[in-house]
Amino acid sequence: MGFEVLLKGNNIIRLLEGLAVALKISMISVLISIVLGTACGVLMNMKIPVLKQLLRIYLEIVRIMPQMVLLFLVYFGATKAMGINLSAETASIIVFTFWGTAEMSDLVRGSLKAIPLIQYESSLSLGLSRFQMYLYIIIPQIIRRMIPLSINLITRMIKTTSLVMMIGIVEVLKVGQQIIEANRKTAPNAAFGVFLTIFILYFIACWPISCLSKYLEKKWEN
Amino acid sequence: MDAEVLRSYLPGYAEAFFLTIRIGWIGIALSFGIGILTAFVSYYKVPVLKRIAGVYVELFRNTPLLVQLFFIYFGLPKIGFSLSAEACGIIGLGLLGGSYMSESFRSGLDAISKVQTESALALGMTNFQVFWLIVFPEALSLSVPAIVANVIFLLKETSVFSAISLMDLMFTAKDLIGLYYNTTEALFLLVLFYILMLLPVSLIGSIAEKRARYKMLGV
Numbered sequence: 257m258g259f260e261v262l263l264k265g266n267n268i269i270r271l272l273e274g275l276a277v278a279l280k281i282s283m284i285s286v287l288i289s290i291v292l293g294t295a296c297g298v299l300m301n302m303k304i305p306v307l308k309q310l311l312r313i314y315l316e317i318v319r320i321m322p323q324m325v326l327l328f329l330v331y332f333g334a335t336k337a338m339g340i341n342l343s344a345e346t347a348s349i350i351v352f353t354f355w356g357t358a359e360m361s362d363l364v365r366g367s368l369k370a371i372p373l374i375q376y377e378s379s380l381s382l383g384l385s386r387f388q389m390y391l392y393i394i395i396p397q398i399i400r401r402m403i404p405l406s407i408n409l410i411t412r413m414i415k416t417t418s419l420v421m422m423i424g425i426v427e428v429l430k431v432g433q434q435i436i437e438a439n440r441k442t443a444p445n446a447a448f449g450v451f452l453t454i455f456i457l458y459f460i461a462c463w464p465i466s467c468l469s470k471y472l473e474k475k476w477e478n
Numbered sequence: 479m480d481a482e483v484l485r486s487y488l489p490g491y492a493e494a495f496f497l498t499i500r501i502g503w504i505g506i507a508l509s510f511g512i513g514i515l516t517a518f519v520s521y522y523k524v525p526v527l528k529r530i531a532g533v534y535v536e537l538f539r540n541t542p543l544l545v546q547l548f549f550i551y552f553g554l555p556k557i558g559f560s561l562s563a564e565a566c567g568i569i570g571l572g573l574l575g576g577s578y579m580s581e582s583f584r585s586g587l588d589a590i591s592k593v594q595t596e597s598a599l600a601l602g603m604t605n606f607q608v609f610w611l612i613v614f615p616e617a618l619s620l621s622v623p624a625i626v627a628n629v630i631f632l633l634k635e636t637s638v639f640s641a642i643s644l645m646d647l648m649f650t651a652k653d654l655i656g657l658y659y660n661t662t663e664a665l666f667l668l669v670l671f672y673i674l675m676l677l678p679v680s681l682i683g684s685i686a687e688k689r690a691r692y693k694m695l696g697v
Contacts, residue, residue: 319630320676321669322637324648329665336661411540418542422641429548436552444556451553455545462540 259449261439270435271450274428275457281345281420282413285352289413290406292353293360298390300361301368311361318358324419326351331423348420352413359412363405367398404473411462411469418458428454483663487654494650495671501564501644502636502675505571506629512572513579518609520580521587531580538577544638546570551642563644567636575632582624586617622690626683633676647671 262268300311331347334340342350371394379389421430432450439446516531538546551566561569590613598608618625640649651668655661 316680320634320680321672322634322648324637324640325668325672328648328651329669332655332661333665336665415540415542418544419638421544422638429545432548446556448553448556451545451549455541455549458541458545459537463536466536466540 259453261435261443261446262449262453264439267435270431271428271453271457274426274431275461277425278417278420278427279414279461281348281352281425282410282417285349285356286406286410286413288349288353289356289360289409292357294364294395294402296357296361297364297368298395300365302386315358315362318355323351323355323416324422326354327419327423344420344423344425347423348417348425352416355416356409356413359409360406363402363409364398367401367405368394370401371397400476404469404476407465407469407472411465414462414465415458428457479662479666480660483658483660484667487660487663487667490650490654491647491667491671494645494647495675497644498636498639498646499675501567501639501646502571502633505568505636506575506632508568508572509575509579509628509632512576513583514614516576516580517583517587520584522605522609534573535577535580538573539581543570543574543635544641546574547638547642563639563642566642567639567644571632571635574635575628578628578631579625582621582628583617585624586619586621587613589620590616619690619694623687626687630676630679630683633679637672 262271296311299307327348330351331342331344334342334347375393375397376389379393380386384392417427418429421427426434432454436446436450516535519527519531520535547566547570550561550570551563554561594612594616595608598612599605603611636646637648639646640652643649647668651664654664658664
């Protein structure tokens with residue numbers, strides 16, 4: 257069945273290291289996305305004329321462009337257009353941050369909309385500045401709503417990092433292919449076992465996180 | 479950017495575009511079927527099937543399409559299930575989409591009050607009629623925003639088909655870049671064709687969302 261090749265040498269450790277690469281990229285991107293996305297979401301809510309249109313175009317681009325296309329654009333396009341030589345890892349972090357920021361800002365905007373207008377009006381009439389209003393009144397209220405959704409973004413980010421093998425990063429799928437290639441003669445059926453293992457590894461990485469997100473969402477519903 | 483190069487690339491991209499659309503929409507249709515079926519099974523708590531549907535949804539929601547495709551395309555033939563790349567793409571997309579659609583239908587179904595079912599049963603409808611004529615249409619219009627998001631997500635996901643050597647847009651772009659190094663033109667057409675494929679869906683989706691919202695809530 258092909259599971260035996262995983263026990264050879266340090267193959268299983270290599271697979272896990274590959275998964276760690278994917279997890280590292282997604283964690284860095286998620287952290288940056290949460291910060292930038294919250295800022296973007298608040299800006300969008302402020303209804304500053306030109307900025308609002310620009311942000312809307314940005315959201316639409318992210319909404320319709322596959323992450324894979326964005327990866328290609330940044331990784332191959334940036335080198336060609338501007339002569340910058342990005343490492344594949346930097347390129348993927350840029351792309352995932354670009355994507356995650358848009359997702360996050362949309363979530364923030366949605367939660368901000370759910371806060372009744374009177375809260376904004378009351379805080380302004382009490383003499384708070386706009387900055388103070390967001391910092392002390394609005395943001396603390398949306399955090400409960402945001403945490404489950406941000407956790408959900410982590411699982412989506414992890415799943416999307418599987419794409420980075422297409423621009424040559426050695427992550428779990430690539431390691432899997434290498435193991436299969438190396439054992440082509442001795443274990444011709446390795447593909448089944450290796451890819452099934454990777455499938456399960458991804459599931460183990462994502463499932464607890466989505467369960468946590470669902471649990472928190474239910475718990476904090478009111 | 480060279481117009482001559484663009485023109486010579488166009489036929490290849492057009493072919494890939496139609497292939498992507500064909501596989502994408504067949505896959506989405508399949509995902510609708512799977513989604514409705516699994517949502518039905520878990521809503522009515524059909525004994526064993528409910529468990530199976532639950533495991534399926536969790537399994538496919540929490541793994542990337544690329545990994546699923548690799549397993550279906552490279553892994554399964556080793557134990558005797560050989561499928562063409564196109565069939566793998568459709569099945570992969572259908573299974574992934576089915577798990578997402580299932581969740582969307584499920585949340586729509588959960589929002590329909592039990593009184594509706596009870597009244598329909600009291601009027602003498604069969605269980606099947608209640609679901610098909612009363613509960614499902616209402617749940618569907620509640621799920622429209624989620625379904626639109628899923629359709630866009632699934633069409634975007636088709637970009638990973640190139641990994642199992644389907645000649646889709648991504649594959650064509652990669653191929654041309656590798657052959658001729660006209661990166662700018664190849665990437666430009668890639669973006670253009672994806673806009674052509676997804677912008678109409680995104681716009682129609684927004685309109686559908688508004689209409690469904692109007693129908694349900696009157697705002």
